[in-house]
Amino acid sequence: MIGDTNQKDMRSITPFRDDRSNPQVQVAAGKGAYDNTRAVLLQIDLAVVKGKRVLLKPNAGRIASAESGITTNPQVVAAAIDMFRDAGAIVAIGESPIIGVETMAAFEATGIASVARERNCPLIDMDTGQPVHVLIEDGVAIQSLTVCPEVLEYDIIVSIPVMKTHMHTLVTLAVKNMKGCLWRRTKIDLHMLPQIDGIDDRSLNIAIADMSSVLRPHLSLIDGTTGMEGLGPSAGQPKELDLVVAGIDPFATDAVACSLMGLNAEDVPHLRIGAERGYGVIDVTRIQVNPDTWHDLCSPFERPPENLSLRFPGVTILDEQSCSACQSTLLMFLKRYGEKLFKSLPGQENVTIAIGKGHESVPYGTLCIGNCTAEHKNQGVFVSGCPPVASQILKAITKRDLEGLR
Numbered sequence: 001m002i003g004d005t006n007q008k009d010m011r012s013i014t015p016f017r018d019d020r021s022n023p024q025v026q027v028a029a030g031k032g033a034y035d036n037t038r039a040v041l042l043q044i045d046l047a048v049v050k051g052k053r054v055l056l057k058p059n060a061g062r063i064a065s066a067e068s069g070i071t072t073n074p075q076v077v078a079a080a081i082d083m084f085r086d087a088g089a090i091v092a093i094g095e096s097p098i099i100g101v102e103t104m105a106a107f108e109a110t111g112i113a114s115v116a117r118e119r120n121c122p123l124i125d126m127d128t129g130q131p132v133h134v135l136i137e138d139g140v141a142i143q144s145l146t147v148c149p150e151v152l153e154y155d156i157i158v159s160i161p162v163m164k165t166h167m168h169t170l171v172t173l174a175v176k177n178m179k180g181c182l183w184r185r186t187k188i189d190l191h192m193l194p195q196i197d198g199i200d201d202r203s204l205n206i207a208i209a210d211m212s213s214v215l216r217p218h219l220s221l222i223d224g225t226t227g228m229e230g231l232g233p234s235a236g237q238p239k240e241l242d243l244v245v246a247g248i249d250p251f252a253t254d255a256v257a258c259s260l261m262g263l264n265a266e267d268v269p270h271l272r273i274g275a276e277r278g279y280g281v282i283d284v285t286r287i288q289v290n291p292d293t294w295h296d297l298c299s300p301f302e303r304p305p306e307n308l309s310l311r312f313p314g315v316t317i318l319d320e321q322s323c324s325a326c327q328s329t330l331l332m333f334l335k336r337y338g339e340k341l342f343k344s345l346p347g348q349e350n351v352t353i354a355i356g357k358g359h360e361s362v363p364y365g366t367l368c369i370g371n372c373t374a375e376h377k378n379q380g381v382f383v384s385g386c387p388p389v390a391s392q393i394l395k396a397i398t399k400r401d402l403e404g405l406r
């Protein structure tokens with residue numbers, strides 16, 4: 001059974017001063033993950049958290065270490081635990097990872113479990129609680145969400161993403177990181193939405209802006225210790241920055257992080273849409289950033305490729321409404337086993353691969369990856385799973401007669 005709530009409570013109650021006419025963002029660099037985090041939090045009045053229950057929401061959505069640039073650095077989380085506790089808060093860490101990933105295994109792999117154990121700080125698998133149905137009054141692409149109960153039970157939610165580019169959304173930062181508070185598989189619903197007539201923006205990006213109206217973190221702490229550029233959020237290159245960004249307005253905090261990544265927040269659809277609706281400020285000229293020399297820390301990130309097929313010569317990727325899990329699997333497969341793909345196909349110079357639910361048809365001979373492509377399985381080779389793992393794809397292409405796969 002799914003409970004209901006009044007979502008107005010979620011967006012309006014914050015102990016922090018959330019002044020959208022004068023947003024402030026803190027940046028600290030060059031001291032290592034723990035001390036950078038302490039430095040930015042020291043600039044924020046944490047006295048207001050005394051006696052409050054604080055939920056830290058890092059990006060621990062995948063089985064990956066922080067050095068990969070995929071997940072939040074555990075020392076950022078460690079410093080946040082220590083700082084909030086010193087301020088008198090009761091702290092826990094929660095996550096609901098991408099489908100196919102077990103939460104506690106992800107906490108272990110990221111190193112967050114280790115720093116939590118050292119501090120006797122609870123780790124919460126947010127997929128195990130009773131989900132709550134939240135209405136979105138201002139929703140354009142979505143009118144409701146099914147969320148993990150902890151986001152309502154805790155007084156303060158702190159979004160702690162990694163600074164990453166993202167194939168579908170250009171970046172994934174504090175606003176988008178809240179998608180990891182959607183309950184279990186309901187996260188993938190945002191990837192499956194039909195295009196809205198008369199609106200150029202992808203429904204996924206509109207839905208993230210819709211989501212941000214009800215899942216607004218009270219504080220955003222962006223980990224730029226090791227970010228990810230290029231094929232983010234999981235198959236790009238790690239990018240060392242050694243900095244942390246923090247602020248109360250998640251849009252302003254994301255906008256400053258975008259600038260540090262050499263990107264313009266106006267080019268990030270979910271940030272632009274949210275800012276147009278008044279959810280936050282992304283015009284960096286209207287944001288007070290400390291220190292005022294912060295621009296010197298800018299280190300441009302390689303953008304995600306517009307077209308995956310350009311990145312993998314000989315492979316045509318048809319991606320229609322896939323979610324991050326299938327995309328990660330495919331990119332992982334191509335990075336690890338791309339050469340084997342062509343060895344399995346002597347004489348062939350091009351392979352077509354389909355992921356996602358939105359294909360009306362696919363060419364004959366397509367490698368169809370994931371259950372979402374099942375209706376086209378007779379067109380070529382089908383790899384079941386939601387998501388499949390890379391080794392399953394390898395097994396599928398090596399064990400059967402691949403004649404016709406192109």
Ligand code: SF4
Nearest residue numbers: 323326370371372386
């Ligand atoms: S099959 Fe892939 S794209 Fe479809 S829901 Fe599963 S993980 Fe997402």
